[in-house]
Amino acid sequence: MKDTGMAKRLARDRARRGLLYFCAGLTCCILLTMIGEILYRGLGSLTWKLVSTQSSYLRNTIGILPNILNTLYIIFVALVIALPVGVGAAVYLTEYAASKRLVRVIEFATETLTGIPSILFGLVGMLVFLQLLGLQEGILAGGLTLVVMILPTIIRTTQESLKTVPDAWREGALALGAGKWRVVRTVVLPNAMDGILTGCILAAGRIVGESAALLFTAGFGFVLNDFAGSLQSSSATLTVALYVYASERGETGVAFAIACLLLLLTLLLNLAADRAAKKFKNREAPVCRKS
Amino acid sequence: MRKRKAALEQLMRMVFLLCGIVSVAFVLLISVYLIIAGLPAIREIGLWKFLFGTKWAPTFSEPAYGILPFILTSIYGTAGAALLGVPLGVLTAVFLAKAAPPRAASLLHTAVELLAGIPSVVYGLVGMILLVPAIQRLFGLSSGACLLAAILVLAVMILPSIVSVSENALRAVPEEYEQASLALGATGTETWFRVSLPAAKSGVAASIVLGLGRAIGEAMAIIMVSGNVANMPGLFRSVRFLTTAVASEMSYAAVGSLQRQALFSIGLVLFLFIMLLNAFLNLVIKKGGGRR
Numbered sequence: 001m002k003d004t005g006m007a008k009r010l011a012r013d014r015a016r017r018g019l020l021y022f023c024a025g026l027t028c029c030i031l032l033t034m035i036g037e038i039l040y041r042g043l044g045s046l047t048w049k050l051v052s053t054q055s056s057y058l059r060n061t062i063g064i065l066p067n068i069l070n071t072l073y074i075i076f077v078a079l080v081i082a083l084p085v086g087v088g089a090a091v092y093l094t095e096y097a098a099s100k101r102l103v104r105v106i107e108f109a110t111e112t113l114t115g116i117p118s119i120l121f122g123l124v125g126m127l128v129f130l131q132l133l134g135l136q137e138g139i140l141a142g143g144l145t146l147v148v149m150i151l152p153t154i155i156r157t158t159q160e161s162l163k164t165v166p167d168a169w170r171e172g173a174l175a176l177g178a179g180k181w182r183v184v185r186t187v188v189l190p191n192a193m194d195g196i197l198t199g200c201i202l203a204a205g206r207i208v209g210e211s212a213a214l215l216f217t218a219g220f221g222f223v224l225n226d227f228a229g230s231l232q233s234s235s236a237t238l239t240v241a242l243y244v245y246a247s248e249r250g251e252t253g254v255a256f257a258i259a260c261l262l263l264l265l266t267l268l269l270n271l272a273a274d275r276a277a278k279k280f281k282n283r284e285a286p287v288c289r290k291s
Numbered sequence: 292m293r294k295r296k297a298a299l300e301q302l303m304r305m306v307f308l309l310c311g312i313v314s315v316a317f318v319l320l321i322s323v324y325l326i327i328a329g330l331p332a333i334r335e336i337g338l339w340k341f342l343f344g345t346k347w348a349p350t351f352s353e354p355a356y357g358i359l360p361f362i363l364t365s366i367y368g369t370a371g372a373a374l375l376g377v378p379l380g381v382l383t384a385v386f387l388a389k390a391a392p393p394r395a396a397s398l399l400h401t402a403v404e405l406l407a408g409i410p411s412v413v414y415g416l417v418g419m420i421l422l423v424p425a426i427q428r429l430f431g432l433s434s435g436a437c438l439l440a441a442i443l444v445l446a447v448m449i450l451p452s453i454v455s456v457s458e459n460a461l462r463a464v465p466e467e468y469e470q471a472s473l474a475l476g477a478t479g480t481e482t483w484f485r486v487s488l489p490a491a492k493s494g495v496a497a498s499i500v501l502g503l504g505r506a507i508g509e510a511m512a513i514i515m516v517s518g519n520v521a522n523m524p525g526l527f528r529s530v531r532f533l534t535t536a537v538a539s540e541m542s543y544a545a546v547g548s549l550q551r552q553a554l555f556s557i558g559l560v561l562f563l564f565i566m567l568l569n570a571f572l573n574l575v576i577k578k579g580g581g582r583r
Contacts, residue, residue: 021390023378024399091310115569117510119538123537124324124325128320152314208410246419
């Protein structure tokens with residue numbers, strides 16, 4: 001009697017184990033199909049000509065150089081603005097804030113921003129930057145919209161790394177007569193650099209993958225512009241271009257080539273983020289900047 | 292000299308405070324703007340007719356602005372994605388955290404991270420090329436772009452966030468719990484399912500709500516596979532979500548028209564949905580936090 005009970009339990013154990021392996025296997029399969037499909041259909045169309053020219057209706061050729069540049073421009077614009085603000089916010093939260101209540105309010109706001117769907121950022125970005133402030137569709141309006149989106153990422157990662165700077169180092173600097181700002185500038189921030197870098201990389205990843213927020217703010221333009229020109233003229237990033245090529249022009253080959261490029265970029269950014277994160281775990285001695 | 296230094300300190304404190312308040316300002320700005328932009332159309336159409344009208348036809352000679360099809364599609368789509376994605380994700384997380392040999396675990400973990408980083412339009416593209424024709428052939432439909440395709444794409448999209456958050460929660464379960472269970476003679480899986488999972492339930496719940504949030508807010512991936520017609524939802528019907536309704540009509544709705552304003556109202560409804568979900572998430576996490 002007892003033995004059959006045990007045997008039943010062992011059989012159930014094996015069945016459950018099988019279920020776990022099945023689920024993990026299924027997840028693996030889905031992933032491999034995704035990646036395999038993208039590489040299989042995309043690598044063939046990913047030619048040098050495609051990535052180094054712009055589309056021309058006259059010659060009936062397609063090139064995605066403008067979209068690659070637009071993606072880089074928009075990463076630059078968004079990070080240049082979001083980085084100081086985000087790092088500043090994190091410094092305030094960990095170093096300055098005296099009122100717990102205000103900290104809670106700010107952290108709640110940051111969490112709320114994380115949860116808002118990107119299409120809503122696009123809507124509000126269009127209302128505020130285009131209609132209210134009178135900007136043209138372009139990299140500037142798109143970048144400003146993305147600033148709001150990536151701010152939480154930068155604040156959170158910076159905050160995490162500021163928390164790992166030992167208090168003793170701050171106290172040491174304070175005891176030597178440094179003011180709070182000088183402590184932040186010469187001791188806290190230099191030692192949190194890797195965390196800030198991680199935040200930047202993660203934010204760049206989000207920007208690369210973003211499309212819904214950019215439809216009505218950065219626009220659909222496919223013309224090659226220099227940086228200054230793209231700020232105020234409609235400019236499609238890689239993701240938006242993928243959407244247009246796939247669903248409106250039926251150019252699935254080009255779309256998959258862009259997908260390939262995006263996959264590669266994602267992989268690179270992931271590796272870079274891992275690298276940066278590992279580095280800031282190995283912190284031993286303080287980095288001090290001379291004032 | 293000392294005075295100048297004190298002034299600088301004061302100034303920097305203000306600068307940092309300002310940076311901190313920026314995100315609060317953004318949230319307020321977004322809420323206020325969505326309400327200002329979303330209310331006029333609701334007032335003109337009537338709340339009841341707007342929310343529960345079953346017909347969306349803004350360009351007809353007798354325009355109708357009912358968004359019930361979008362609301363239901365969003366709810367069904369999210370629920371369907373959760374139904375498929377949650378069990379698969381949570382069980383994969385159990386495998387990763389408990390059953391997997393370390394090397395397989397780290398490999399699969401990297402893979403899941405990569406999956407999390409892939410842009411949503413790429414999911415849409417693969418769905419469009421792989422899923423849509425497959426569904427069309429399998430069920431003999433005239434077009435495979437339907438709610439089912441959108442559900443499948445969403446299920447795959449929410450998988451990474453469910454797996455990674457659940458995995459972290461499962462790894463954080465104190466080892467003593469599991470050892471005690473094993474010492475009492477429980478088998479491995481009995482321990483994982485009856486001790487580890489219940490102990491990690493707040494983290495697992497958080498991962499589910501996170502996945503739901505991603506699913507309900509997604510636009511670009513499903514616009515490519517759902518057919519984009521304002522039907523009442525049906526598994527094999529071409530449908531439109533709250534998000535895709537905004538994304539697909541905004542570019543050609545005339546400025547100042549009721550259609551455009553109604554799109555902002557849809558945005559407001561979506562915003563309220565997300566807020567409710569967030570409030571629920573906070574409740575879940577707080578409850579979980581009080582347990583230990």
